Amino acid sequence: MSTKPDEMGKSQQEEGDNDLNTTQSDPQIVAIDNVDTALAAKMHLVNVAIDEIGFTAYHTKLFFLNGFGYGVDSLLLFLMSISADQVVTQYPPKFNRGAQLGFYFALLVGALFWGSTADIIGRKWAFNFSLLTSAIFAITAGAAPNYAGWSTLVAVSAFGSGGNLVLDTTVFLEYLPSDKQWLLTLLAGWWGVGQTVAGLIAWPFMAGYSCPTDGSVPCTDDNNMGWRYLFYTCGALVFVLSMARVLVIRFHETPKFLLCQGMDEDVIKTLHDLAQKHNRECSLTLDQLQACGQIHSAHAKDKATFAEIGVHIRGLFSTQTLTFSTLLVWLSWALIGLGYALYYVYLPEYLASRGASAGETSTYITWRNYAITNLCAVPGPIIASFMCELPIFGRKGTMAIGAFITMAFFFGYTAVKTSAQNLGFSCAISVSINIYYATLYAYTVEILPSAHRGTGNGIAVALNRLMGMVSALIGAFTSTSTSVPIYVCAALLGMGGILAVLFPLESRGRQSI
Secondary structure, eight states, X not given: OOOOOGGGOOOOOOOTTSOBOOSTTSOBSBOOTTTOHHHHHHHHHHHHXXXXXXXXXXXXXXXXXXXXXXXXXXXXHHHHHHHHHHHHXXXXXXXXXXXXXXXXXXXXXXXXXXXXXXXXTOSHHHHHHHHHHHHHHHXXXXXXXXXXXXXXXXHHHHHHHHHHHHHHHHHHHTTSOGGGTTHXXXXXXXXXXXXXXXXXXXXXHHHHSOOOTTSSSOOOTTTOOHHHHHHHHHHHHHHHHHHHHHHTOOOOOOHHHHHHTTOHHHHHHHHHHHHHHTTOOOOOOHHHHHTTOOOOXXXXXXXXXXXXXXXXXXXXXXXXXXXXXXXXXXXXXXXXXXXXXIIIITHHXXXXXXHHHTTXXXXXXXXXXXXXXXXTTSHHHHHHHHHTTSTTTHHHHHHHHHHHHHHHHHHHHTTOOSHHHHHHHHHHHHHHHHHHHHHHHHHHHHHSOGGGHHHHHHHHHHHHHHHHHHHHHHHHHSOTTSSHHHHHHXXXXXXXXXXXXXXXXOOTTOBOO
16 A cells, blocks of 8 residues: 655644544544545545635536525425425325425435435436426426325425435535635525525415415315415426526536546546636646555445445444544434424424414414515525634534524523514524534535545435424424424524534534545
8 A cells, every 4th residue: 555645745643543633734624544545645635736726617606506406405395394284275184294204204315315326426417417306396296186196296306305405515515625615604505595485485375375274165276276386486496497507517527526436537637627727727647646556445346236335334434533523413413403394394383373472363474474584594604604714613613603592592482472572583593593504514524535425414414304204293293383392492402502512523724535
């Protein structure tokens, strides 16, 4: 096995279990020299080359096109939750939370499937086609003839968006210069854009074209077309966004994926083409990469076997520190999955109950407040992107602060007495919870090794969706219009803040491997 070239100018700290870079003199987040010397050396060279090229117009396009994935995942989640009550009223099922369970199960399967295949066959195909899958089935869900049909079509649409969300941060990170990795946090602002669009479109459709849910009049297509209009409109919007991914940019496989595949020539070609197109320098040569030796830890001998998946899972636990970090991050995703779903998926019911207690029973007011609250999700990632680059906070501190502030707002929300308090606390929670969520999204892919990043991120998101299924069961057997889910959410966010403090790795100012 060849050793790391001297010209890399990099001193490896080997303290404790030799896997955590403990000083700022070492720019990489996790040291993997003891796992695969060749991969560590090559990854450092590629990072230097990406930094040399810098931020280009290509990265700007990726920011918007990858952001669409965030927005679509958020939009589809809110379409399902917004329209569920009207579909249930029109087509009464035996179990009225079946759509939520199916939706989250499809998101879970999508995250696992696309996450693992992204490490095996590449990021490109999921990036190009996942949104298209979501768009087609979201449109057809608007024409569903019954509850079972609607639930199935919504679930298939979620399968595409679930995989897409895993790839958005992965693809963007693997092209980003190290001094621009804070943009990963800002990327989550698109989540708020997606739910805001869903809320704004739902406002006129659901308020003006929905039948009463109290059974006072028969609910048919004559008086309940709002949810269909909602799916047609939003599905068409997603279709336009999916076409933009193909037409606006010619996406090339990420250089770090190619590197892990042992395709050194393609790595050089990708980086040099990017540099040449944008009039930048790229001094990395094929000889430099090949002098580092052969990578041995990124894949199994036969990629067409389950052993390949095993390699990517074991790679997430290749060192003591990486093991501890992976487990804490996955647990954080599970906690926020339950807390976020309980609050946001059932927010319309809780908003309606709080509005009624404050003397507001108007459907128009309920949906107006819903749209405003969703819009307030956008500033959270913007604030987080500034905080996470400050030495006093970093990624870990930003997550902890966002979680603890959200916990406090949750407790305060249970005591609202007026319409203004109701809307104010809803908006404050929307801002603070997205400070935490946006940073967690970015941090997760930053600390995962490139060779196994899709798998690790996919499992994290899948755990998040699994807890979303749990929230659907809670909603089926308890009253989500009471304060109980809010207290539960507060406790979960508090636990998330504690875990953030315990994370063993700080990714601010470090290069992802």
